[in-house]
Amino acid sequence: MAETKIFAGPRVRRIRNGLSLTQTAMAEALAISPSYLNLIERNQRPLTVQLLLKLSSVYKVDLDELQGETSGSAAQLREVFADPLLAGELPGDQELIEVAEAAPNVASGILKLYRAYREQSLRLKDLTGLLSQEGHGAALSETRLPMDGVRDLFETQPSYFAGLDAAAEAFHARLSPADDLLTALREWLRREHGLAVRTLPIHAMPNLRRRYDRHSMRLFLSERLSPEEQLREIAMEASALAFPDVFTQTLDDMPLSGGEARRIARFELARYAAHALMMPYGVFHAAALRARYDVDLLRARFRVSFEQAASRLTTLQRPDMAGIPFFMMEIDNAGHRLRRGGAQGFPQARFGGQCPKLAVHSAFTQPGQVLVDRVEMPGGAIFLTVARTLEGPQAGFQERVRRTALLLGCDSAHAGETVYGDGASPPVPVGTACRLCDRQGCLSRAEPPVTRPLGLDEMVTGLSVFDFQ
Incomplete structure (x- = not known):
């Protein structure tokens, strides 16, 4: 036998x-x-x-x-690979059986991922139907706006433009402004270009920050702007006039599509050049090291705002004189992202920035206060974060104050080089975003994760309505 x-x-x-x-x-x-x-x-x-x-x-x-037998897992895998997206990948069932036999945990992971994919597809289908019912049309355009393309470009590439930095530093040296850059820039604009700078009351320019009148050769600034913001507007105009070829070359080196994208990018580069002029690289880098990257001390030293000093810290990446690779993010009190960037690009994959437990959201309840946290991502990466609210243009009596919040962050490996790393508290467990986070029992969870099936149970209620298995 x-x-x-x-x-x-x-x-x-x-x-x-x-x-x-x-x-x-x-x-x-x-x-x-x-x-x-x-x-x-x-x-x-x-x-x-x-x-x-x-x-x-x-x-x-x-x-x-x-x-x-592994028929159960193999049958489920067979259903996954019957999806039109994967239907042509396998010539037969033998490989599915081998996966179910040799790597059952991998098979289980594939099944969970496919379930999450199906759930997300159904949600998107429901959303499309809802938009159609509301008259928005089912054929939503995939075309991206020029602003979206420029924003992605500036968020993903390092926030350092060597040509603009060098030109701004040289221009600052020629001006020799001592401690009064504002007066030096006003005088240079008048002397070299016949351009006068005037500040207008709100009723004369209610909806604009600034306006350049080429006919009368006058630059009008709104009195809504703080002195630091007025200085930046003047520095932007002066930079564009002082070294236009550098702007053109920098724009030519960027993968921009269309004139609108180029115009938006030019504005962002003008803001960068203004910061480089207000805070020349070599002097600012040396001051940052002495102050251990204390933003408040730097803003006082250079007579700039908290936002301007923090933004400048994210640009210190000159090869022979690099600073800590900071990144930053600005949001409004509704959580909308206004801008992001970083010395090495914004770390979207590692940090995300959409977790409601980040201190940048709590900053709105403590205006003007600097909040320091160490945060730990699900993968174990730890970041040092500094958050503070920013005041917008001056509002009138019956106008709503525009307040945003800024998050400045860096890898915790650099925490000891900063004043903010002294006596830092234990890390706060956070995630990149609720949809991508699988931390269980999170009191702050606002959305279910797309990677895990919901674990709804009539007999058990967890800490969140979005409990999952």
Whole structure:
């Protein structure tokens, strides 16, 4: 009578690994050679009835665990690969059976991911239907606005433009402004370009920050702007007039599509050049090191705002004189992202910035206060964050104050180089965004994760309505 042969190498290997045994130790207990056990685990030799009984008696293994079929997992995998997106990937079922046999945990992960994908597809379908019912139309355009393309470009590339920085530093040296850059810039604009700067009351220019009248050669600034913001507007205009070729070259080096995108990018570069002129690289870098990157001390030293000093810190990446690679993010009190950037680009994948537990959201309840946190991501990465509210243009009696919040961050490895790293509290567990975070029992969770199926149970209620398995 022929012996029944069972090829179950991956299962034997899982049993051995679960018991923390070496092949030599298990082979000795089963009275076979280590090389023979190695062949069994690689499915090059079968498990005989005698070996099955030996495994059962020595390790108390359920024989069904070794002889059981994987039809359940294989059938579920077959359903996944029947999806039109994957239908042409496999010529037959053999590979699915091998995956279910050799890597059941991987098979389980594929099934969970596919369930999350299906749930998300259904949500998007429902959203499209809702928009259609409300008259927005089902054919939503995939075309991106020029502003979106420029924003992504500035967020993903390092916030350092060597040509603009060098030109601004040289221009500052020519001006020799001592401690009064504002007066020096006004005088230079009048002397070199016949351009006068005037500040207008709110009723004369209610909806504009500034206006350049080329006919009368006057630059009008709104009295809504703080002195620091007025200085930046003047510095932007002066930079564009002082070294226009550098702006053109920088724009030519950027992958921009269309005149509108180029115009928006020019404005962002003008803001960058203004900061470089107000805070020349070499002097600012030296001051940042002395102050251990204390933003309040730097703003006082250079007579700039908190936002301007923090933004400048994210640009210190000159190869021979680099600073800490900071990144920053500005939001409004509704959580809308206004801008992001960083010395090495904004770390979207590692940090995200959309977790409601970040102190940048709490800053609105403590206007003007600097909030320092260390935060830990699900993967173990730890960041040092500094958050503070920013005041917008001056509002009138019956106008709503525009207040935003800024988050300045860096890898915790640099915490000791900053004043904010002294006595930092234990890390706060956060995620990149609720949709991508699988931390269980989070009191701040605002949305269910797309990567985990919801664990709804009539008999059990968790800390969040978005409990998941």
